Amino acid sequence: MSTVSYGDVLWKPSPEGVEALRLTRFARRVGETRGLYFAGYPELWEWSVRDLPGFWQSVVDFFGVRFHAPPTEILTDDEMPFTRWFPGATLNYAEHALLGAGDSPAVLAHSQTRGPQSLTADELRDQVGRAAAGLRRLGVTRGDAVAGYLPNCPEATVLFLACASIGAVFSCCAVEFGTGLVVDRLAQVAPKVLVAADGYRYHGKEIDKRDTVDAIVAALPSLAATVVVPYAFPAPDFGTWAELTSRPAPLTFEAVPFDHPLYVLYSSGTTGPPKAFVHTHGRILVEHLKTLGLHLDLGPGDRLLQPTTTGWMLWNFGVSALLLGAAVVCFDGDPLHPDPLEIWRVAEESAATVLNTGAAVVAGTMRSGRSPRTEVDLAALRTVSVTGSPLPPEGFRWIYDEVKPDVFVTSGSGGTDVCTGFVGGVPTLPVTAGELTAPYLGVALDSFDPEGRPVRGTEGELVITRPLPSMPVEFLHDPGHARYLASYFDRYPGVWRHGDWIRIGEDGRSVITGRSDATLKRGGVRIGTSELYSALDGMGELGDTVVVHLDTDGRDLLVLLAAPPPEVRADDELATRVRRRIREELSPRHVPDLVRFVPALPRTITGKRLEIPVKRILGGERPADVLDPGTITDPGALAAIEALGAEIRTPTAKESR
Numbered sequence: 001m002s003t004v005s006y007g008d009v010l011w012k013p014s015p016e017g018v019e020a021l022r023l024t025r026f027a028r029r030v031g032e033t034r035g036l037y038f039a040g041y042p043e044l045w046e047w048s049v050r051d052l053p054g055f056w057q058s059v060v061d062f063f064g065v066r067f068h069a070p071p072t073e074i075l076t077d078d079e080m081p082f083t084r085w086f087p088g089a090t091l092n093y094a095e096h097a098l099l100g101a102g103d104s105p106a107v108l109a110h111s112q113t114r115g116p117q118s119l120t121a122d123e124l125r126d127q128v129g130r131a132a133a134g135l136r137r138l139g140v141t142r143g144d145a146v147a148g149y150l151p152n153c154p155e156a157t158v159l160f161l162a163c164a165s166i167g168a169v170f171s172c173c174a175v176e177f178g179t180g181l182v183v184d185r186l187a188q189v190a191p192k193v194l195v196a197a198d199g200y201r202y203h204g205k206e207i208d209k210r211d212t213v214d215a216i217v218a219a220l221p222s223l224a225a226t227v228v229v230p231y232a233f234p235a236p237d238f239g240t241w242a243e244l245t246s247r248p249a250p251l252t253f254e255a256v257p258f259d260h261p262l263y264v265l266y267s268s269g270t271t272g273p274p275k276a277f278v279h280t281h282g283r284i285l286v287e288h289l290k291t292l293g294l295h296l297d298l299g300p301g302d303r304l305l306q307p308t309t310t311g312w313m314l315w316n317f318g319v320s321a322l323l324l325g326a327a328v329v330c331f332d333g334d335p336l337h338p339d340p341l342e343i344w345r346v347a348e349e350s351a352a353t354v355l356n357t358g359a360a361v362v363a364g365t366m367r368s369g370r371s372p373r374t375e376v377d378l379a380a381l382r383t384v385s386v387t388g389s390p391l392p393p394e395g396f397r398w399i400y401d402e403v404k405p406d407v408f409v410t411s412g413s414g415g416t417d418v419c420t421g422f423v424g425g426v427p428t429l430p431v432t433a434g435e436l437t438a439p440y441l442g443v444a445l446d447s448f449d450p451e452g453r454p455v456r457g458t459e460g461e462l463v464i465t466r467p468l469p470s471m472p473v474e475f476l477h478d479p480g481h482a483r484y485l486a487s488y489f490d491r492y493p494g495v496w497r498h499g500d501w502i503r504i505g506e507d508g509r510s511v512i513t514g515r516s517d518a519t520l521k522r523g524g525v526r527i528g529t530s531e532l533y534s535a536l537d538g539m540g541e542l543g544d545t546v547v548v549h550l551d552t553d554g555r556d557l558l559v560l561l562a563a564p565p566p567e568v569r570a571d572d573e574l575a576t577r578v579r580r581r582i583r584e585e586l587s588p589r590h591v592p593d594l595v596r597f598v599p600a601l602p603r604t605i606t607g608k609r610l611e612i613p614v615k616r617i618l619g620g621e622r623p624a625d626v627l628d629p630g631t632i633t634d635p636g637a638l639a640a641i642e643a644l645g646a647e648i649r650t651p652t653a654k655e656s657r
Helices: 015-020 022-034 041-050 052-063 093-097 121-137 154-166 179-186 210-219 281-295 313-324 342-350 359-368 393-402 479-488 529-537 572-585 611-618 635-648
Strands: 009-011 105-111 117-120 145-150 169-174 193-197 199-202 205-208 225-229 261-266 276-280 303-306 327-332 354-358 383-387 408-411 413-415 420-424 445-448 459-464 496-504 510-515 520-522 525-527 544-552 555-563 594-597
Touching: 009 393, 009 408, 015 022, 022 041, 022 052, 022 281, 041 052, 052 281, 093 154, 093 281, 093 313, 105 121, 105 154, 105 342, 117 121, 117 154, 121 154, 145 154, 154 169, 154 193, 154 261, 154 313, 154 327, 169 179, 179 210, 193 210, 210 225, 261 281, 261 313, 276 281, 281 313, 281 420, 303 313, 303 342, 313 327, 313 354, 327 342, 342 354, 342 359, 354 359, 359 383, 359 393, 359 529, 383 420, 393 408, 393 529, 445 496, 479 496, 510 529, 510 611, 520 544, 529 544, 529 572, 544 611, 555 635, 572 594, 594 635, 611 635
Parallel strands: 105 327, 145 169, 145 193, 169 261, 193 225, 303 327, 303 354, 354 383, 383 408, 555 594
Antiparallel strands: 105 117, 199 205, 261 276, 413 420, 445 459, 459 496, 496 510, 520 525, 544 555
């Protein structure tokens, strides 16, 4: 792979390509209807955050949002987070998602548990109508909660849209989650109905979840009914999905207020009780139309492939491809199994035009040495979108070298709390290695120093200074919004502090350098983790890595843990090469005090590094007190980290300078 540095230009859109983009048509229509002129994206973005009413009205008009009752205004001037959007309006999210008709594909499904499936637009509408009628027979009405315990399969999409169509509130947990993790979440919404899969297959092994479903049902006294999707095993003990959807019914849509709850999402819960974010019909609708339609250029004929579980907001985000007339490609399984080309083969088989995946999937294929470009036909693929964690420059370069040379690569950053992205790629602008091109339209993104002053060219706190529709309306069970305010508005009153370090350049491009609650320090100087991980990934020998800062027993330690693959000899010589590379590529102050090798490093099931939990375990806390094993991959790896922590905390622990 060719060498690359932050900021290197890797791709530029053609004039013909720019002209065909929805973003270009949107800018032109805004200019014509409002008498404005935009020389380029920066001017369009400046207007979008300066004139919030004008911008969001333009989004509604451009995408043809269907109001049953019109709004009295676009937004109120309440201070964040209590801004009200489109007050007085009524609509329905599902109505917009199900506008398509005919025999074109709407949902395609690839699974490592069962064979491929698909639903045309007409079949999807029929299934949603049947499921909605089935839920009504079970007593579900507007405002009731319905829970899913499901893989990323067509049934999950149908259930969600059926709930939305009747004004019920949807909440879903990944079928990989254990009983405690599910109950911690779903008990907060008190569901009337649970729809659960009986199991799944992972790495060729059948995982039986029937006892888990029994335990979940026993722990949720609010349940009036349980419906089982026989995903892996026959003869369920509860009512089946086939029975729920057995009767044809007209498809109708309940007109609900703009801020009527659509679904509840949850924080990871790895460092405390999961926060329950309430997202609403109107806010999610307009935000996802904007982000998917303008920044990913999704539209009719596109197919969006997202290898994600239903426990990650990326699943909810991906279903919104239906709002644009695009098809959703579900994938249930390990995107890197049985080999690192699995998800790229699914992209070929589904003719996906857009792949939206986690950085860990790209890194896993890259480390394997396999080349999708030479082994898989990706002729249909035009966009690779990467999220979950920063994609280093080498990851950008690898996609152009080993996936497709003319693909649009966008790395984005956002969160479950907003169910969207803040900053990422812009299809009218060049792609530069390791960088997020610009803030998304309507997102008043900035970087603040500790005193609340904007900073450029150096790290600061990622903040949002003006309201964004998809900020949650509330947390569940949060009297006086105390937890909500403490989570985002504790440091800068009236300004959303997201919890990431960001470095914004004078040209507007930016790099997420790490979580501000997982800060690395050396002698009081803050160090961003993204550059460290980029240097380490470039070695090709270390496998997975995590870097944490420990302040224990009077020692200020920067600790690197690495899990090299079996063929790599993990010894002092490798540790020396690690330190040399970091010193040469970054600086002497980036060199870890301790380099330790472990058999494996767990991640969240969405592929994120566990920097804060690892730090706490190394500091002496028990793994069981830090996180739920059901939230992570390879929980058995925690024992080695716990033992290593005990070694590190001894005064004689050898430091590797």
